[in-house]
Amino acid sequence: MTGIEIVNLNKRWATFDAVKDVNFTVEPGTLTVLLGPSGCGKSTTLRLIAGLDTVTSGTIRIGGRDVTDAPPARRDLAMVFQSYALFPHLSVEENIVFGLKVRRVPADERRRRLNRAVEILGLGPYLGRKPSQLSGGQQQRVALGRAIVAEAPICLMDEPLSNLDAQLRHDMRREIRNIQRALGMTMVYVTHDQIEAMSLADQVILMKAGHIEQKATPEELYLKPATTFAARFIGTPPMNLVGLADGAGGAVVKGTAARMFEGRGEGLLMGLRPEQIRVGEEGMLPVIVRNVEYHGADSILECEAGEENITVRVDGVRPIAVGSRLSLSWEPEAMHVFDRESGFVQPVR
Amino acid sequence: MYRIRTAVTPWLLLLPAAVLLAAFTHFPAVMTFISSTFQTPRGKRPAKFVGMDHYASMLSDPVFVAALKNNAIYALGTVPASIALAMLMAVIVNSAIKGKALLRMSFFLPTVLPMIAVANMWLFFYTPGYGLIDQFLGLFGFHGRNWLGDPETALGSLMVLAVWKEAGFFMIFYLAALQQISPSLGEAAALEGAGRWYFFRRVTFPLLMPTTLFVMINAFINSFRLIDHVIVMTRGGPDNASTLLLYYVYNVAFRYWDTAYASAITVVILIVLALLAFIQFGILDRKVHYK
Numbered sequence: 001m002t003g004i005e006i007v008n009l010n011k012r013w014a015t016f017d018a019v020k021d022v023n024f025t026v027e028p029g030t031l032t033v034l035l036g037p038s039g040c041g042k043s044t045t046l047r048l049i050a051g052l053d054t055v056t057s058g059t060i061r062i063g064g065r066d067v068t069d070a071p072p073a074r075r076d077l078a079m080v081f082q083s084y085a086l087f088p089h090l091s092v093e094e095n096i097v098f099g100l101k102v103r104r105v106p107a108d109e110r111r112r113r114l115n116r117a118v119e120i121l122g123l124g125p126y127l128g129r130k131p132s133q134l135s136g137g138q139q140q141r142v143a144l145g146r147a148i149v150a151e152a153p154i155c156l157m158d159e160p161l162s163n164l165d166a167q168l169r170h171d172m173r174r175e176i177r178n179i180q181r182a183l184g185m186t187m188v189y190v191t192h193d194q195i196e197a198m199s200l201a202d203q204v205i206l207m208k209a210g211h212i213e214q215k216a217t218p219e220e221l222y223l224k225p226a227t228t229f230a231a232r233f234i235g236t237p238p239m240n241l242v243g244l245a246d247g248a249g250g251a252v253v254k255g256t257a258a259r260m261f262e263g264r265g266e267g268l269l270m271g272l273r274p275e276q277i278r279v280g281e282e283g284m285l286p287v288i289v290r291n292v293e294y295h296g297a298d299s300i301l302e303c304e305a306g307e308e309n310i311t312v313r314v315d316g317v318r319p320i321a322v323g324s325r326l327s328l329s330w331e332p333e334a335m336h337v338f339d340r341e342s343g344f345v346q347p348v349r
Numbered sequence: 350m351y352r353i354r355t356a357v358t359p360w361l362l363l364l365p366a367a368v369l370l371a372a373f374t375h376f377p378a379v380m381t382f383i384s385s386t387f388q389t390p391r392g393k394r395p396a397k398f399v400g401m402d403h404y405a406s407m408l409s410d411p412v413f414v415a416a417l418k419n420n421a422i423y424a425l426g427t428v429p430a431s432i433a434l435a436m437l438m439a440v441i442v443n444s445a446i447k448g449k450a451l452l453r454m455s456f457f458l459p460t461v462l463p464m465i466a467v468a469n470m471w472l473f474f475y476t477p478g479y480g481l482i483d484q485f486l487g488l489f490g491f492h493g494r495n496w497l498g499d500p501e502t503a504l505g506s507l508m509v510l511a512v513w514k515e516a517g518f519f520m521i522f523y524l525a526a527l528q529q530i531s532p533s534l535g536e537a538a539a540l541e542g543a544g545r546w547y548f549f550r551r552v553t554f555p556l557l558m559p560t561t562l563f564v565m566i567n568a569f570i571n572s573f574r575l576i577d578h579v580i581v582m583t584r585g586g587p588d589n590a591s592t593l594l595l596y597y598v599y600n601v602a603f604r605y606w607d608t609a610y611a612s613a614i615t616v617v618i619l620i621v622l623a624l625l626a627f628i629q630f631g632i633l634d635r636k637v638h639y640k
Binding site: 071079087 | 533534536537540541542543547551552556
């Protein structure tokens with residue numbers, strides 16, 4: 001099996017650094033998600049791995065082999081495009097075997113691979129159709145089929161599900177994960193959807209403005225965000241970042257006297273996930289409820305503590321009136337402290 | 350009342366276009382056909398019905414036969430050449446090369462120039478002895494040649510000019526079509542290792558087919574329709590070596606004043622063009638992929 005190593009990768013357009021000093025390793029047979037908002041350099045990184053754009057500096061190794069300057073076809077990889085890149089004038093079958101014909105794979109071998117892909121993807125009834133006669137989900141399957149028949153050890157996916165509706169997206173996500181595991185592919189998957197990233201990945205690489213903000217497993221990314229950006233990007237609703245100030249005997253929430261921990265508070269932010277906060281009569285931080293939003297399985301409370309606002313997620317419907325006074329509490333490990341300036345996580349004293 | 354008005358409204362909206370079409374296209378076409386079955390009236394002698402006589406005499410008219418043959422050569426030579434050239438130029442100016450805007454402009458320039466001006470320019474190119482072409486060939490030791498005055502080369506010389514003039518115009522259509530093709534198709538093919546030629550043959554060319562069909566029909570019509578350069582450069586000569594059908598129609602109608610016979614030839618041109626269009630649609634339309 002084949003892994004990928006990215007070392008000090010840089011891509012500079014005329015006036016703008018699209019990718020800055022990016023380093024990561026994709027272990028063989030695992031799925032790495034490049035996650036980030038649009039313009040963060042995740043798609044550019046993927047295109048550099050594919051060889052569709054040229055590297056400004058840095059090294060790309062696939063299976064231990066330096067492919068930094070190799071043409072795309074010599075990198076042992078398949079790619080699924082956001083637009084699917086299906087040839088509109090060719091039938092489903094011809095689309096799937098297009099690459100095999102280019103590579104002069106013998107006809108019986110072509111047939112074997114086609115049959116296998118068609119079986120995996122359930123495309124049997126559509127082989128003779130043109131892409132325009134297929135639904136979005138079926139077109140997506142054809143694009144996957146093309147990646148499967150290539151039998152390349154590495155598969156790159158550039159936002160493959162962004163053109164599908166929510167239900168289909170969920171189904172295809174599961175299917176992609178199953179195919180990746182079943183075929184033992186090494187996969188790099190680009191998305192801006194945190195749920196896709198969390199549910200698919202063995203490793204998430206969170207990017208922002210061309211650099212890596214954090215690389216971690218989905219669990220780690222959720223439980224131990226390294227920066228305020230990572231903290232806000234993962235989770236719905238996102239993590240609360242509460243401004244702290246110096247108070248009597250330690251750090252306090254701005255505008256209150258509630259002591260959070262010993263030491264300095266000025267210039268720090270306290271991170272709390274809305275779902276990790278408990279609501280009660282007694283607690284660590286007294287608040288006033290300003291708004292209640294009912295979502296079905298849970299409710300979102302907007303609370304005010306001094307100068308700061310805190311979002312809390314509670315299960316089901318709670319008879320909590322707007323304007324009532326409550327107290328919030330949480331486990332010690334639910335509290336994260338970040339430097340306000342740099343955004344980096346700080347050890348809690 | 351309301352229902353009557355709704356039934357009339359669409360016809361009223363169509364009326365201006367219908368009047369123009371009828372007055373300047375359908376009525377003249379029918380009149381041309383009718384007058385082709387009569388003798389040309391002269392002086393006091395009224396037009397006499399002669400049926401298909403004009404059509405029969407065409408076959409024994411050596412100038413008509415020569416013009417028909419010339420036009421066939423002209424069309425079969427210029428249409429494929431200008432289409433191939435147009436496609437090539439479009440692919441070049443659609444790629445990421447330096448000076449793209451300048452190239453596009455220079456390829457398109459011949460289209461902007463009036464045919465009369467272009468013909469006069471090429472008249473100088475073809476001038477025997479000191480024309481541009483002879484001067485250039487002279488560098489390699491070729492003797493001067495009277496390109497437009499020699500029956501062997503007169504028609505060919507006009508064809509070169511026509512290809513040069515038409516290709517730039519067709520290039521615009523191909524360029525528009527090429528820009529409709531998603532760049533990710535090229536990238537997907539590059540990942541599989543498809544070379545440029547393979548990609549052009551298997552993907553670009555088939556996706557350009559709707560444009561090719563459109564351009565081809567227009568090119569054939571143009572090859573029968575545009576004769577300005579014949580008038581400027583050769584007047585059909587020498588010895589009718591470069592006479593095209595429409596130029597012959599013009600001569601018959603307005604120099605010999607045999608308008609009835611000219612009408613008959615015009616009807617033949619129309620029938621030929623209609624047949625060509627039907628054949629092209631019939632053969633190619635099944636193979637063309639429309640989005």
